[in-house]
Amino acid sequence: MRFFTESMVRETIREGEDCDRVAAGPGRLRRRKTFDGVDVVLVLPEYNPEIITGWTEVSDFTTALESSRWSQEQIRTIQAFQNYDHMELAENPTERR
Numbered sequence: 540m541r542f543f544t545e546s547m548v549r550e551t552i553r554e555g556e557d558c559d560r561v562a563a564g565p566g567r568l569r570r571r572k573t574f575d576g577v578d579v580v581l582v583l584p585e586y587n588p589e590i591i592t593g594w595t596e597v598s599d600f601t602t603a604l605e606s607s608r609w610s611q612e613q614i615r616t617i618q619a620f621q622n623y624d625h626m627e628l629a630e631n632p633t634e635r636r
Contacts, residue, residue, distance in 0.1 A: 541593060541594060541595060542577070542595050542609075542613050542616070542617060543574075543579045543593065543595060547572075547574060547579050548579070548581065548590065548593065550572060551570050551571070551572040551579045551581050551593075552570060552581065552583065554572060555570035555571050555572035555579070555581070556570065556571055556572070557569065557570060558570070558571045558580075564582075566584060566585045566586075567582055567583065567584060567585060567591060568582070568583045568584075568585055569581070569582055569583075570583060573598055573599075574608060575602060575603060575606035575608040575609060576597065576598060576599035576600065576601070576602030576603030576604075576605075576606055576609070577595050577596065577597055577598065577603050577608075577609055577614075577617060578595065578596045578597075578598045579593065579594075579595055580593060580594055580595070580596060581593040594620065595617045595620070596617065596621050597614055597617050597618055597621065600614070
């Protein structure tokens with residue numbers, strides 16, 4: 540479950556901050572933008588208009604819970620995904636377990 544919309548993706552690409560370029564891999568960028576306590580993180584090729592992968596992370600639990608954007612179930616699911624080793628999947632998006 541990703542829990543982000545096309546408009547959130549566009550906004551993250553346009554207005555998000557570059558982060559952790561090394562972990563993204565050669566020729567890739569990581570962009571991050573916070574929406575009501577939840578970060579949208581995208582891995583993008585440096586010179587192509589496509590998305591390699593993306594996920595959500597709870598960055599401020601209280602803000603997320605108080606927001607009308609996120610349900611408690613969505614926040615629990617996002618946290619469960621965070622607890623799973625998603626970093627390895629982000630670095631190898633074609634690898635499946």
